[in-house]
């Protein structure tokens with residue numbers, strides 16, 4: 001499926017299933033929807049019928065509170081039936097709010113921020129040691145980049161020359177309680193990654209062509225950092241760039257309005 005169609009379907013699923021479950025984190029999910037859609041809509045190698053296929057590329061969602069975006073991409077890509085999404089965030093469902101590795105296609109349970117980059121680095125290194133060509137992609141929040149563990153992983157990835165590892169920074173400039181610049185400023189993100197030894201590319205995180213070209217680029221012997229400039233809540237005008245929407249759930253009326261804004265029925 002083309003990434004644009006995938007992103008559009010994902011956004012509508014997200015509104016439908018989060019509002020049904022009265023679940024929050026809609027804005028953080030909308031922020032990364034295009035990134036995840038481009039990865040699953042042509043960039044990554046995977047086989048939905050064999051989620052553990054040894055030739056697969058690895059995707060890790062380090063900002064695990066946005067797991068719903070990944071579930072929607074996996075369902076749309078055939079890892080499990082789209083109808084299963086209706087169980088999202090319900091009692092006993094595998095589709096928990098913070099992403100769970102029990103779901104087919106999910107590599108790592110996350111939610112405690114700061115862990116994804118280190119695991120992605122370990123997997124990328126293991127592929128190099130085994131002389132395999134698999135790639136690892138890890139999505140990290142810009143607020144999450146306040147954590148030292150992120151930078152430890154970046155430094156070691158550079159030292160190990162892991163050119164099969166992609167740090168994708170969801171730079172929406174907001175965290176849960178306010179602006180990233182007011183908490184620990186993460187501006188000049190590309191420069192920061194370059195100083196730590198990565199190739200760094202800055203893109204519009206909602207432009208699929210820019211994302212695809214960055215995700216397919218390789219700089220020999222260097223990990224790549226893709227600084228994706230995004231809008232928290234992208235696609236739902238009344239939610240965009242408003243910190244309060246980090247964890248709020250959509251009411252049925254707001255969900256209906258959101259679906260209209262997304263061009264749905």
Ligand SMILES: Cc1ncc(C[n+]2csc(CCOP(=O)(O)OP(=O)(O)O)c2C)c(N)n1
Pocket residue numbers: 028031063065111112113114140141142143144145170172174175176232246
């Ligand atoms: C280790 C850890 N500390 C705090 C939290 C609580 N928390 C959840 S989301 C969030 C904000 C993260 O900001 P960012 O990475 O920018 O994510 P986004 O704004 O894109 O959702 C925080 C602090 C957490 N999940 N894990």
